[in-house]
Amino acid sequence: MKLQEHFSRAGEFLFRWRGHLPLLLLPLVLLSFRDFGYPGGSPRLYRVWEFVCFGVSMMGVALRVWVSGTVPEGTSGRNRRGQRADSLNTSGAYSVLRHPLYFGNTLIALGVALFTRTWYLPVIVLLSCLLFYERIAFREEEFLEGKFGEEFRGWAERTPAVLPNLKVYRPPSLPFSWRSALRREFYTISEVVLAFSVLDILGRLSAEGRVRTDPLWGALGSAAVVFYLSLMFLKKRTAVLDVNPQARR
Numbered sequence: 001m002k003l004q005e006h007f008s009r010a011g012e013f014l015f016r017w018r019g020h021l022p023l024l025l026l027p028l029v030l031l032s033f034r035d036f037g038y039p040g041g042s043p044r045l046y047r048v049w050e051f052v053c054f055g056v057s058m059m060g061v062a063l064r065v066w067v068s069g070t071v072p073e074g075t076s077g078r079n080r081r082g083q084r085a086d087s088l089n090t091s092g093a094y095s096v097l098r099h100p101l102y103f104g105n106t107l108i109a110l111g112v113a114l115f116t117r118t119w120y121l122p123v124i125v126l127l128s129c130l131l132f133y134e135r136i137a138f139r140e141e142e143f144l145e146g147k148f149g150e151e152f153r154g155w156a157e158r159t160p161a162v163l164p165n166l167k168v169y170r171p172p173s174l175p176f177s178w179r180s181a182l183r184r185e186f187y188t189i190s191e192v193v194l195a196f197s198v199l200d201i202l203g204r205l206s207a208e209g210r211v212r213t214d215p216l217w218g219a220l221g222s223a224a225v226v227f228y229l230s231l232m233f234l235k236k237r238t239a240v241l242d243v244n245p246q247a248r249r
Contacts, residue, residue, distance in 0.1 A: 021132055022109065028124060032116035036206035039117065046203065050115070050217075054196050057111030061185070061192050063104035067093045069181030070172035073243065088148045090155045092172030096164040098141070098156060102133040103164070108192055115199050137161065182231060183241040190228035197221030 039045040070093070074086030093100035106129040113125040144152045158168060200217040204210075234240045 018132070018136060021128075025109075025125060025128060028121060029112065029116065030202075032118045032121050033202050033206045036116060036203055038207045046207070049117070050196070050200060050203075053111045053115040055111070056114060057108045057192050057196070060104040060107030060109075060111070061188055063093065063107065064101055064188055065181045065185050066176070067100050067104070068184040069176040069178065070174055071180075072174060073180075085144060085147060088144065088151055088155065090159075091170045094155075095159065095168060095170040096166055098159050098161045099133065099137050100164075102129075102137065103162075105129070106133070108188075112195060112199065115196075115203070177243060179241050180243050183235055183243070186228060186231035186235075190224045190231075193224035194221050194228075197224070 039049055071089050072087050075089050097103055106126070109125045109129060110122060113122040141152075141156065145156075159165070197217045197220055200214050201211065204212045204214065231241070
């Protein structure tokens with residue numbers, strides 16, 4: 001099998017299962033709590049570090065929300081059955097980076113990895129993201145080139161794949177839509193807040209030897225569950241989050 005064909009097949013497989021890939025790193029995350037303790041023995045510093053890491057992850061969430069709120073319908077979706085692109089995104093976040101959603105995912109994962117204050121987990125997470133998303137991006141770009149031809153090649157020539165180039169930024173072609181952003185990203189928002197609520201419990205369990213829920217993270221975690229269930233109801237049972245496809249093209 002040619003290397004190009006191998007990359008394409010691997011990318012297609014990883015694309016379909018990309019939502020479950022973070023679970024492969026869960027054992028390492030749990031293992032990293034084995035010798036966990038409060039930084040400097042201070043619960044106050046622990047709280048500061050929590051929000052530094054949470055901030056890193058929320059930058060990734062914010063990027064995903066911005067992308068999802070400014071792209072046309074039929075693009076940048078959460079579909080897993082196959083590649084789909086009714087049009088080629090070249091403005092907004094896509095004017096400075098070819099794969100901004102995966103860059104956002106990497107920031108989210110990095111924030112979680114930094115939480116444990118181990119040197120190896122952030123390194124493993126970054127290398128894993130590079131490996132996974134490189135192959136997924138290869139398959140996506142293969143699909144986009146086949147569909148959009150010279151338009152794609154011109155965009156790919158001037159737009160970096162890994163690190164954003166803010167000098168070539170172009171405003172989004174569409175105004176930001178909260179409906180579109182929430183419909184696509186309420187999963188991510190809820191999952192990240194809930195994940196850090198669980199990390200706080202694990203950190204305190206490792207440092208103190210007992211299960212204790214911090215009131216703030218307990219409230220945030222509960223709010224995340226309510227937010228998720230509410231948005232899921234609105235998406236499945238109402239038209240509140242529906243967007244007119246013709247207005248988002």
